[in-house]
Amino acid sequence: MWQWFNTYNSWIFLSAAVALVLLIASRKVIHSSVDRMVKERSRRTAHHLVNNAIWTVEGIALVLAAMALVTITLAWTGISQDEILELIISWLLAHATRILVIIFIGVGLWYGMKKFLPPLVARLMSHPTNGQSRQEFKKRADTLVGVFMGIGRATIIFFVAFMVLSEMSIPIGPILAGFGIVGIAVGFGGQYLIRDIIAGMFILMENQYRVGDVARVADISGLVEEITLRKTVLRDLDGVVHHVPNGEIKVASNFTRNFSRVNMNISISYGTDLDRAIAVINRVGKELACDKDWQERIISAPQVLRVDNLGDSGIELKILGDVKPIEQWNVMGELRLRLKKAFDAEGIEMPWPHLKVYFGNVPEGWGKPGNTGQEKH
Secondary structure, three states: OHHHHHHOHHHHHHHHHHHHHHHHHOHHHHHHHHHHHOOHHHHHHHHHHHHHHHHHHHHHHHHHHHHHHHHHHHHHOOOOHHHHHHHHHHHHHHHHHHHHHHHHHHHHHHHHHHHHHHHHHHHHOOOOOOOOOHHHHHHHHHHHHHHHHHHHHHHHHHHHHHHHHHHOOOOOHHHHHHHHHHHHHOOOOOHHHHHHHHHHHHHHHOOOOOOOOEEEEOOEEEEEEEEOOOEEEEEOOOOOEEEEEHHHOOOEEEOOOOOEEEEEEEEEOOOOOHHHHHHHHHHHHHHHHHOOOOOOOEOOOOEEEEEEEEOOOOEEEEEEEEEOOOOHHHHHHHHHHHHHHHHHHHOOOOOOOOEEEOOOOOOOOOOOOOOOOEEEO
C-alpha cells in the first residue's frame, strides 16, 4: 500500500487538490440542489448532514494532499522509500497524537460553544421589557449569538493553528512578527476597518436593529439577514443582497421595532358624504381586526385619523393602526382590498385622473367660458 502511494503520489496530490477546489467552489450549488430536492421543514437537517459530509471529504482530501506533498518533497531530496516511510512513522509517533488532541479540543470547544452559548446569552440578557415582545427578544438574542459565534470561531481557529505549528516545531515568533509588520503596513488603510468594527459594536449595544428586522441603512431598505462587527447584510424586495459596511451607516431606520404601523391615505370624490365614508372605513377596519385570520396580527384597528388633504381630484383621508412587527404591508394590502369592495357596495366613488380629448367636429358649447375642449380630473 505504501509503495503504491509513493509511486502515484503526484497523481494523488493533484486529484486531492482538484477535489478540494471543486468542493469549495460548488458548496453553494450543492446547497441549492438540496433546497430543491428536500421539503422546507427538513432543509435544516439536510443542510447539516451535507455540511458534515463535505467537511469530512475535504478533510480526507487535505490529509491525502499533505501526505503526497511530503512524499514528493522527500523523494526529491534522494531519500529512499523505506527511509521516507520510517521518517513519517517516527514523526507520527512523536507528534501526531498531540496534534490530534489539539484538533479534537478545538472541535470540542466549537461544538460546546454552539450548544451552550445560545442559552447562556438568553440568560444573561434581561427579560423582555419596555413593550418588547418575546419575538423581539429572540431576534436580539439570535443576533448577538451570531456575532459571538463568529468571534469564537476565529479565536479557536487562531489558537489551534498556532498550537499545531508549535507542535510541528515551526517557530511562531517570526510568524507573529510578520503579522505585526503587515499590520503596521496596512494600518493606515485599516482605519476604515476599525471604523466599521466600532460602529458595529454600537449597533449591537444600542440594539438598533436585529436579524429578521426590516430596516433602512445607508439609504438601502430590506430584510436584515446578517449582522457582524464589520458589515450588515440586507436583502431587498427584488431579492438583491446588499453588503453595507457598518461605518457607512449614518442613519438607521427600523420598520419593525416592537410594533409596526398601518399608515395609508384613501382618496374619495368631492361629492361623497365624508361622515358616511369615514364610518364605512372605520367599520371595515374593525371587521378586519376581529377577523380570526388577522386578529393576531393587529394591535389596534385601523381607523380614520383626519382629513389629510384636499387634492385636485379628491379628498384624502389618513388611516392609522398599530400591528405586529413586519405585518404592516400585509394588513394594508388586505385593508385596501376590503375598502374597495365596501366602497363599491356603498356607492362611494374613488376618484382617478382621466382626460377627455376631442378630435374632428367641434362639440356643442365649444368656446364657452370654462370649456377648452379638454376635461381633466
